[in-house]
Amino acid sequence: MTPFGPSDWLPLFGQFLLMSMLAVGGAITATPEMHRFLVDGHHWLTNQQFISSIALAQAAPGPNILFVALMGWNVGLNAGGGLANGPQGWLTALLGVCVTMVGMLLPSTTLTFFITRWGHRNRELRVVRAFKQGMAPIVVGLLVATGWVLVRGGVETTFNARTVAVALVSMVIVWRTRVHLLWLLGAGALLGALGAV
Amino acid sequence: MKKVNLPSPTEGLATQASAAARPRTIGELYWAFTILALQGFGGVLAVVQRELVERRRWLTLEEFIEDWAVAQILPGPNVVNMSVMLGDRYFGWRGAMAGFAGMLSVPLVVVLAMAVLLENVADTAAGQGALRGMGAVAAGLITATGLKLAPALKSSPLGHAQALAVVVLTFVLVGLVRLPLVWVLLGVGTSACVWAWFCLKQLDEHPVAPARPAPGAEERPRP
Numbered sequence: 001m002t003p004f005g006p007s008d009w010l011p012l013f014g015q016f017l018l019m020s021m022l023a024v025g026g027a028i029t030a031t032p033e034m035h036r037f038l039v040d041g042h043h044w045l046t047n048q049q050f051i052s053s054i055a056l057a058q059a060a061p062g063p064n065i066l067f068v069a070l071m072g073w074n075v076g077l078n079a080g081g082g083l084a085n086g087p088q089g090w091l092t093a094l095l096g097v098c099v100t101m102v103g104m105l106l107p108s109t110t111l112t113f114f115i116t117r118w119g120h121r122n123r124e125l126r127v128v129r130a131f132k133q134g135m136a137p138i139v140v141g142l143l144v145a146t147g148w149v150l151v152r153g154g155v156e157t158t159f160n161a162r163t164v165a166v167a168l169v170s171m172v173i174v175w176r177t178r179v180h181l182l183w184l185l186g187a188g189a190l191l192g193a194l195g196a197v
Numbered sequence: 198m199k200k201v202n203l204p205s206p207t208e209g210l211a212t213q214a215s216a217a218a219r220p221r222t223i224g225e226l227y228w229a230f231t232i233l234a235l236q237g238f239g240g241v242l243a244v245v246q247r248e249l250v251e252r253r254r255w256l257t258l259e260e261f262i263e264d265w266a267v268a269q270i271l272p273g274p275n276v277v278n279m280s281v282m283l284g285d286r287y288f289g290w291r292g293a294m295a296g297f298a299g300m301l302s303v304p305l306v307v308v309l310a311m312a313v314l315l316e317n318v319a320d321t322a323a324g325q326g327a328l329r330g331m332g333a334v335a336a337g338l339i340t341a342t343g344l345k346l347a348p349a350l351k352s353s354p355l356g357h358a359q360a361l362a363v364v365v366l367t368f369v370l371v372g373l374v375r376l377p378l379v380w381v382l383l384g385v386g387t388s389a390c391v392w393a394w395f396c397l398k399q400l401d402e403h404p405v406a407p408a409r410p411a412p413g414a415e416e417r418p419r420p
Contacts, residue, residue: 062307069309097305108272132263135270138363138386
């Protein structure tokens, strides 16, 4: 693994600034590019660290974008000698979080802020209405497709017939009832941990 | 820096189509997004609709789907975009920052704590099983959110059946054909928007039933 030196923070920041604008349709769409840069290109992260960052962020509460924070955390850990190294290890790990998260979110959020502000001020313009109402059916189609792709990706790796059944049952429950979503996720986690699905 | 064109609470109550509720303070906005984010395992998306439309009633289904379209199309995480967008609408730039912070601050602390404490749990058989089970549920939740939004398409300017056809087309291209998202957005998205523009033009010029307030001369930017 190439040592991560102090001069590497700026390229890391720059790369995430760039990926921020490329991540249309969610940060997860930029992961192949992140892998190429962090793991294959610079060896700042191991493949295992890369995969665990995504898996842990998905298991944790909160937006999936937090996998970027975990990647920064791990780059910082590798750079600062880990938490065993005391305060310096913690500080470089936290610096890694700041650099990747600010890089990933600053450009896209600033753009969103100004565009949506303009869009709301001009919401009676036909162009704005046409954009929102034209995109509405595509959003619905995308959501259904996202769920489908997740299940299909699962079937190609670790899902079996019972796991797919869990996905279908939870879909019907959420669609038709107002059961709290945490109960469903908890039940899914429990069934999985017990090896039932 | 409050927005001047925000509907007053009474206006909101008067029209059935408009959501009646809104956050009263910036603090309420911050905590609403924090609570929302902390319920989102495997992604916050399904929770956003549940919390903002069904529980807090800040948005109607129609408003949600339109805002979500914008949040989804712009670069960046859609749920973060949504929090910035809504925060700005209610409280200006300070609201945008509160929404952003609400969505990320506490969840960031939680995920880092998990990284420190649970370093090896995700590699155990039980840990892997739990992740798999939650992943399956999360996939179901996202699909269900799409199905729940579908009734909002009844009032689509494209027409209900035509809008449903676009839904199916998008699903087939993204879910079955696996085309890259950008192509689908550029191809189907642009076509649907142009189509909607012509339908809206038709409706504005020859209104059927209760007319929309005519938005003046089209394409003229507002001061």
